Structure formats: C-alpha cells, structure tokens
Amino acid sequence: MNSAADLYRELFEAYGPQRWWPADTVFEVIAGAVLTQNTAWYNVERALGNLKRAHALSPDAILELPADELGALLRPSGCFRVKTRRLQSVCRWLRDRGGVESIGSVPTEALRHSLLRVHGVGEETADAILLYAFGRPVFVVDAYARRLFSRLGLIEGNETYRAIRSKVQSQMGDSAIDYNEFHALIVEHGKRACLKTPRCAGCPIPDGCSFRRESGRVGGP
DNA sequence: ACCCAGGGTCATA
DNA sequence: TATGACCATGGG
Numbered sequence: 001m002n003s004a005a006d007l008y009r010e011l012f013e014a015y016g017p018q019r020w021w022p023a024d025t026v027f028e029v030i031a032g033a034v035l036t037q038n039t040a041w042y043n044v045e046r047a048l049g050n051l052k053r054a055h056a057l058s059p060d061a062i063l064e065l066p067a068d069e070l071g072a073l074l075r076p077s078g079c080f081r082v083k084t085r086r087l088q089s090v091c092r093w094l095r096d097r098g099g100v101e102s103i104g105s106v107p108t109e110a111l112r113h114s115l116l117r118v119h120g121v122g123e124e125t126a127d128a129i130l131l132y133a134f135g136r137p138v139f140v141v142d143a144y145a146r147r148l149f150s151r152l153g154l155i156e157g158n159e160t161y162r163a164i165r166s167k168v169q170s171q172m173g174d175s176a177i178d179y180n181e182f183h184a185l186i187v188e189h190g191k192r193a194c195l196k197t198p199r200c201a202g203c204p205i206p207d208g209c210s211f212r213r214e215s216g217r218v219g220g221p
Numbered sequence: 222a223c224c225c226a227g228g229g230t231c232a233t234a
Numbered sequence: 235t236a237t238g239a240c241c242a243t244g245g246g
Contacts, residue, residue, distance in 0.1 A: 081241070
C-alpha cells in the first residue's frame with residue numbers, strides 16, 4: 001500500500017466495479033454534480049425525479065422556470081435557494097457555450113478554468129463534471145479521499161486540493177475509466193463506515209484504513 | 222437530540 | 235491564508 005494505484009486495486013478487488021455516474025444524459029450528470037454538494041445521493045435523486053417529471057431536465061427548460069418554481073422542485077436535495085441559483089448559473093454557462101456538444105472539444109485544463117468561473121462550481125464539482133460528464137481522466141478529491149489517504153500515510157493531510165490531485169494522477173496514469181471507478185470506490189468504501197469510526201470492522205484494506213498511523217505501521221516514512 | 226451527506230460562497234481577521 | 239457561518243433536507 002505505497003501508492004494510490006495500490007489502493008485502487010485493493011478497493012476494486014473488494015467491492016468490484018461501481019458503474020458511476022447513474023444518469024441518462026450528460027446534463028443529468030452535471031445537474032447531479034451541483035445538487036449533490038454536501039448532500040446524500042438519495043435526496044438528489046428525488047430532486048432529479050422532480051425535474052424529470054416537470055420536463056425540466058435541460059438548460060433551456062430550467063432557465064425558463066421562475067426561481068421559486070425551480071426551488072420547489074429542488075427542495076428535497078436541501079439548500080434549495082442556494083442550489084437554485086447554482087443550477088441556473090451552470091445552465092447559463094452551458095447555453096452561452098452552445099451546449100454540451102460544442103464544449104466536448106475544449107481541452108481539459110481550459111474547460112476546468114472555465115468551470116471554476118461558474119458560480120457554485122468549486123474544484124471538486126469541476127473535476128466531477130470533467131470526469132463523469134466529459135470523460136476526462138482527472139481524479140476527484142473529496143473529503144473521503146483526503147481522510148483515507150491521510151490515514152494510510154499517502155499524504156500528510158494538509159495539502160491543497162490540486163497537490164493531492166497531481167500526486168494521485170502521477171501514480172495512476174490517464175485512464176478516465178480508472179478515475180471513474182476509483183472515486184466511486186472511495187465513496188462507497190466511506191459509506192461502509194470505515195472512515196467514520198476510529199476502528200473499522202471488516203476493512204478490506206490490508207492492515208486497515210483507520211487510525212493505525214499512531215501505532216506506527218501503515219505507510220509513512 | 223444529535224450528526225452527517227458524493228461542497229461552495231461570503232464575511233471576517 | 236485560514237477559519238467560521240450559512241445554506242436546508244432526510245436518514246441513521
């Protein structure tokens with residue numbers, strides 16, 4: 001367990017392929033990426049279901065809705081006033097650029113900077129969109145990844161988002177499929193409570209992924 | 222009654 | 235640069 005690639009193999013062997021992102025269209029991925037901010041996916045599904053039922057799962061349809069009506073549809077995903085504005089911003093961004101088709105040819109780094117200028121899109125959401133909507137080979141650094149890598153001694157823990165992403169990508173190559181699975185596996189692993197308790201029962205990672213560093217075993221120099 | 226979830230923005234020091 | 239409040243719903 002010396003690298004992100006090793007961890008990826010362990011998680012994949014333990015849990016198998018996750019087949020993210022659950023969505024029917026590219027726009028549904030993008031909308032889901034915004035709605036899932038600090039929110040359990042179950043609640044996001046209800047909001048996406050509301051949008052579908054209202055035939056409002058497209059940039060044009062959303063931009064035609066009054067804010068209070070859009071907010072009512074988004075309510076189950078929480079922070080609905082905030083997310084109403086963020087979703088509108090993302091829809092304006094998409095429309096101003098001629099939709100997902102014409103965006104698909106923009107180089108990854110340029111696309112990331114463009115996304116980061118959109119209100120409501122931070123580094124993690126930008127990378128999630130790059131990876132899961134546009135198939136770019138980027139690693140999504142979320143809170144679980146930070147905690148897990150830190151506990152395994154793969155990082156110190158106080159690095160910047162970009163530093164962690166660079167480090168992982170230098171150890172993983174450039175397969176979008178692998179980054180897709182890796183991020184999904186980390187989230188699924190986290191849900192199984194391994195990252196929530198001081199000691200996890202039945203952890204599939206050799207030597208465990210909990211607070212072992214203090215007893216001086218896993219990873220580390 | 223708490224805590225957290227597939228974060229980000231904004232104000233403050 | 236670095237914390238902290240805030241957003242707001244639903245499940246454990």
